[in-house]
Amino acid sequence: MRKKKRQPLTQKVVTDNQDDILMISANIDDQTPEMLAPVMPLLLEQGAYDVFFSGIQMKKNRPGIELNVLVDPGDQEAMIYTILKHTSTMGVRLQTWQRRIMRRHFETLTTSLGPVRIKVARYQDITKKTPEYEDCQKIAVAKHLTLQQVYQAVYQNL
Amino acid sequence: MRKKKRQPLTQKVVTDNQDDILMISANIDDQTPEMLAPVMPLLLEQGAYDVFFSGIQMKKNRPGIELNVLVDPGDQEAMIYTILKHTSTMGVRLQTWQRRIMRRHFETLTTSLGPVRIKVARYQDITKKTPEYEDCQKIAVAKHLTLQQVYQAVYQNL
Amino acid sequence: MRKKKRQPLTQKVVTDNQDDILMISANIDDQTPEMLAPVMPLLLEQGAYDVFFSGIQMKKNRPGIELNVLVDPGDQEAMIYTILKHTSTMGVRLQTWQRRIMRRHFETLTTSLGPVRIKVARYQDITKKTPEYEDCQKIAVAKHLTLQQVYQAVYQNL
Amino acid sequence: MRKKKRQPLTQKVVTDNQDDILMISANIDDQTPEMLAPVMPLLLEQGAYDVFFSGIQMKKNRPGIELNVLVDPGDQEAMIYTILKHTSTMGVRLQTWQRRIMRRHFETLTTSLGPVRIKVARYQDITKKTPEYEDCQKIAVAKHLTLQQVYQAVYQNL
Amino acid sequence: MRKKKRQPLTQKVVTDNQDDILMISANIDDQTPEMLAPVMPLLLEQGAYDVFFSGIQMKKNRPGIELNVLVDPGDQEAMIYTILKHTSTMGVRLQTWQRRIMRRHFETLTTSLGPVRIKVARYQDITKKTPEYEDCQKIAVAKHLTLQQVYQAVYQNL
Amino acid sequence: MRKKKRQPLTQKVVTDNQDDILMISANIDDQTPEMLAPVMPLLLEQGAYDVFFSGIQMKKNRPGIELNVLVDPGDQEAMIYTILKHTSTMGVRLQTWQRRIMRRHFETLTTSLGPVRIKVARYQDITKKTPEYEDCQKIAVAKHLTLQQVYQAVYQNL
Numbered sequence: 001m002r003k004k005k006r007q008p009l010t011q012k013v014v015t016d017n018q019d020d021i022l023m024i025s026a027n028i029d030d031q032t033p034e035m036l037a038p039v040m041p042l043l044l045e046q047g048a049y050d051v052f053f054s055g056i057q058m059k060k061n062r063p064g065i066e067l068n069v070l071v072d073p074g075d076q077e078a079m080i081y082t083i084l085k086h087t088s089t090m091g092v093r094l095q096t097w098q099r100r101i102m103r104r105h106f107e108t109l110t111t112s113l114g115p116v117r118i119k120v121a122r123y124q125d126i127t128k129k130t131p132e133y134e135d136c137q138k139i140a141v142a143k144h145l146t147l148q149q150v151y152q153a154v155y156q157n158l
Numbered sequence: 159m160r161k162k163k164r165q166p167l168t169q170k171v172v173t174d175n176q177d178d179i180l181m182i183s184a185n186i187d188d189q190t191p192e193m194l195a196p197v198m199p200l201l202l203e204q205g206a207y208d209v210f211f212s213g214i215q216m217k218k219n220r221p222g223i224e225l226n227v228l229v230d231p232g233d234q235e236a237m238i239y240t241i242l243k244h245t246s247t248m249g250v251r252l253q254t255w256q257r258r259i260m261r262r263h264f265e266t267l268t269t270s271l272g273p274v275r276i277k278v279a280r281y282q283d284i285t286k287k288t289p290e291y292e293d294c295q296k297i298a299v300a301k302h303l304t305l306q307q308v309y310q311a312v313y314q315n316l
Numbered sequence: 317m318r319k320k321k322r323q324p325l326t327q328k329v330v331t332d333n334q335d336d337i338l339m340i341s342a343n344i345d346d347q348t349p350e351m352l353a354p355v356m357p358l359l360l361e362q363g364a365y366d367v368f369f370s371g372i373q374m375k376k377n378r379p380g381i382e383l384n385v386l387v388d389p390g391d392q393e394a395m396i397y398t399i400l401k402h403t404s405t406m407g408v409r410l411q412t413w414q415r416r417i418m419r420r421h422f423e424t425l426t427t428s429l430g431p432v433r434i435k436v437a438r439y440q441d442i443t444k445k446t447p448e449y450e451d452c453q454k455i456a457v458a459k460h461l462t463l464q465q466v467y468q469a470v471y472q473n474l
Numbered sequence: 475m476r477k478k479k480r481q482p483l484t485q486k487v488v489t490d491n492q493d494d495i496l497m498i499s500a501n502i503d504d505q506t507p508e509m510l511a512p513v514m515p516l517l518l519e520q521g522a523y524d525v526f527f528s529g530i531q532m533k534k535n536r537p538g539i540e541l542n543v544l545v546d547p548g549d550q551e552a553m554i555y556t557i558l559k560h561t562s563t564m565g566v567r568l569q570t571w572q573r574r575i576m577r578r579h580f581e582t583l584t585t586s587l588g589p590v591r592i593k594v595a596r597y598q599d600i601t602k603k604t605p606e607y608e609d610c611q612k613i614a615v616a617k618h619l620t621l622q623q624v625y626q627a628v629y630q631n632l
Numbered sequence: 633m634r635k636k637k638r639q640p641l642t643q644k645v646v647t648d649n650q651d652d653i654l655m656i657s658a659n660i661d662d663q664t665p666e667m668l669a670p671v672m673p674l675l676l677e678q679g680a681y682d683v684f685f686s687g688i689q690m691k692k693n694r695p696g697i698e699l700n701v702l703v704d705p706g707d708q709e710a711m712i713y714t715i716l717k718h719t720s721t722m723g724v725r726l727q728t729w730q731r732r733i734m735r736r737h738f739e740t741l742t743t744s745l746g747p748v749r750i751k752v753a754r755y756q757d758i759t760k761k762t763p764e765y766e767d768c769q770k771i772a773v774a775k776h777l778t779l780q781q782v783y784q785a786v787y788q789n790l
Numbered sequence: 791m792r793k794k795k796r797q798p799l800t801q802k803v804v805t806d807n808q809d810d811i812l813m814i815s816a817n818i819d820d821q822t823p824e825m826l827a828p829v830m831p832l833l834l835e836q837g838a839y840d841v842f843f844s845g846i847q848m849k850k851n852r853p854g855i856e857l858n859v860l861v862d863p864g865d866q867e868a869m870i871y872t873i874l875k876h877t878s879t880m881g882v883r884l885q886t887w888q889r890r891i892m893r894r895h896f897e898t899l900t901t902s903l904g905p906v907r908i909k910v911a912r913y914q915d916i917t918k919k920t921p922e923y924e925d926c927q928k929i930a931v932a933k934h935l936t937l938q939q940v941y942q943a944v945y946q947n948l
């Protein structure tokens with residue numbers, strides 16, 4: 001099976017604001033939560049944009065799980081293969097969604113706690129500036145602060 | 159293991175309006191929904207007042223299930239035994255709740271579709287009259303009506 | 317941004333029984349529930365047909381929220397703009413669904429509690445009559461009754 | 475209304491690995507859980523591939539239910555009719571998904587507890603063997619074993 | 633029934649950091665989401681500290697709702713009465729929890745957008761400063777800003 | 791704050807079958823899922839027996855999160871401190887549950903894939919044997935197998 005380490009979408013510079021995305025879904029009622037859980041990081045590692053579980057109530061009183069995977073349409077075959085291999089499902093359903101995304105780039109902000117990357121996203125007259133979670137978490141660990149304290153320090157300089 | 163077929167609470171004439179009830183709970187992450195599902199009717203058959211599942215997010219990304227069982231405190235040992243036997247959990251947690259219940263009895267209402275039992279519940283100045291679900295469903299099946307049509311016919315005579 | 321106050325679908329006389337509807341969705345993990353909540357009435361006020369949240373389990377143990385918005389396809393650009401402006405998401409996904417709807421009109425029912433609008437919906441040989449929630453609630457408040465008492469009074473005359 | 479008893483998908487020999495499936499969905503906020511519940515087995519009996527409920531948070535603080543039904547596109551009209559007839563919704567939304575399914579057939583395994591059908595599913599180099607739930611449950615009941623004990627006996631021979 | 637308008641907990645100056653709180657819960661399967669929804673603001677208005685719904689999977693495939701109400705133990709009888717009157721349940725369960733709370737008081741912060749109350753909470757060496765949601769929302773509406781823009785302005789001065 | 795690295799319960803030899811456990815809970819509506827997520831591993835690292843999130847519908851349309859932490863009663867103060875420090879909540883609620891647990895010890899099973907620890911749990915005449923998840927996952931990674939393949943190999947020798 002093709003393996004690849006895609007650069008996560010949130011790290012990419014995005015300049016176009018529209019593309020297509022493929023949703024692959026399956027309802028799971030014969031796999032334990034313990035064995036389903038590692039499928040999430042596995043799919044992300046292989047380049048899925050997003051993976052999420054949703055608790056659903058299935059037939060015969062079964063408290064099942066809906067697995068949802070958002071992928072690049074070009075990764076369709078590899079992703080279907082991985083889902084069929086690592087989950088108990090015998091089939092998946094597929095659907096293309098259009099996507100509208102904000103253009104984004106990174107800036108580095110100097111804060112009292114050190115440099116923090118800021119994701120800057122734009123769409124028409126909207127601008128959003130978001131501190132990079134990973135940078136804030138590293139500072140929190142290094143300086144024995146709570147995440148909240150780090151974010152608050154960043155916001156004071158944003 | 160002791161087996162018993164308790165008369166479901168909703169069928170009983172209740173004259174006191176306060177008692178104690180035991181909640182037995184377990185978080186499940188290593189049993190499939192398919193194998194957990196039959197535990198619900200099994201516990202009800204053995205006299206549990208109520209059984210319900212709740213989807214929870216457990217450690218290590220596991221989309222787990224919380225099993226909750228409400229039982230008569232006198233059934234504690236039998237119920238713990240059944241849960242430990244038929245689920246994958248290695249332990250349960252227990253807690254007593256106080257319960258406040260409406261006094262209730264049954265009346266029979268003559269409707270255009272035939273007789274329907276009505277549960278009449280009272281608490282201080284509150285009176286509630288509820289058609290018995292099982293009676294309505296039997297009429298719906300027998301007369302090829304929707305449940306909604308049966309309930310509406312009952313409400314017109316209530 | 318264009319603002320408009322659409323007449324809610326449930327108030328409209330609907331005579332055709334098929335059209336298209338656009339679903340706009342986003343997975344939110346970096347906005348607080350407190351700040352996400354007012355987006356729901358805001359979107360409804362701008363004409364969204366329906367808005368609903370669904371709790372989802374996202375990557376890295378995040379207990380996220382899926383925002384779903386059902387809109388008239390003609391409102392696509394205005395709705396995307398509002399979602400990007402008032403939520404933390406940097407992108408949305410879009411998809412067109414076909415819709416099949418019952419033809420509906422309103423009748424006024426005279427009840428012992430006063431007049432109540434009844435929504436009458438038809439599809440082939442199916443007819444549903446539903447008391448208007450808002451009318452019932454106003455009567456409940458005005459007459460110090462519970463909603464259940466008002467509905468029961470209405471059903472007796474339906 | 476047309477009635478038919480479709481052979482459940484999980485019982486069929488599937489030889490092609492791709493087809494289309496129709497999702498029909500509705501958000502329900504004016505029907506009780508008690509009256510919504512029997513719609514699930516009704517739809518399955520009429521040939522739906524899968525039916526599932528998902529708890530959603532709707533407008534005005536309503537803790538609603540999303541009904542999702544996966545059907546053969548050829549059953550579209552019959553299924554829409556049943557949903558509109560037996561639920562309170564005044565409309566449904568429809569969407570076609572592509573489906574990728576594993577080829578599957580049944581084999582019979584001789585176990586210490588008797589014969590058990592094994593569903594064998596294949597896709598490229600993936601092979602999955604799954605004991606039939608119904609067979610295992612019948613053995614569990616007949617021999618006074620837990621489902622877990624039956625599955626473990628089957629796995630030892632798989 | 634006794635009616636009272638309690639000052640919401642979040643507005644109070646709290647100086648002790650420990651007390652008892654009563655949880656009143658009920659599982660609802662025979663009331664529509666539409667009719668259950670107004671019970672939430674009604675209970676809050678009568679002084680409940682917190683009210684929340686949780687989607688649960690009940691017996692017979694019912695997608696039910698757990699109603700949870702946190703109240704002052706002194707309000708027990710009034711709250712039970714209201715729940716029994718305005719919901720379909722025929723009983724509630726009760727349990728006392730101990731509560732540990734941060735001491736809190738309000739300060740007023742002058743920001744570029746005007747004055748904003750800041751809730752200051754303390755516990756041992758922990759201090760949290762939280763802008764009052766209602767104040768921020770009023771500014772957002774008055775100045776045509778998003779809530780995010782208001783919070784960011786407040787954080788810069790915190 | 792006291793820090794300790796408790797041996798996880800699932801790794802311990804448990805010989806008594808009854809003890810008390812403390813549940814600490816909080817409803818969160820003003821912290822992002824992204825910032826709430828790392829609290830889960832932090833609490834487990836400090837010795838919590840179990841931590842789980844549950845999506846709840848809070849007042850004012852807020853899609854909130856209930857945080858639940860099960861701890862040793864002796865850890866009460868340290869755990870409350872950590873929750874108040876790392877989440878946005880201004881208070882927690884506490885309750886003691888009784889716990890009934892199966893006696894357990896570990897055995898090592900020789901399988902075709904190498905040695906795997908088996909957790910053996912006993913309660914009256916019930917015996918459960920569960921392969922250690924961590925052992926199975928290490929084998930899966932080392933031998934490029936799916937978790938399912940490893941478990942199936944283990945079950946064949948159990």
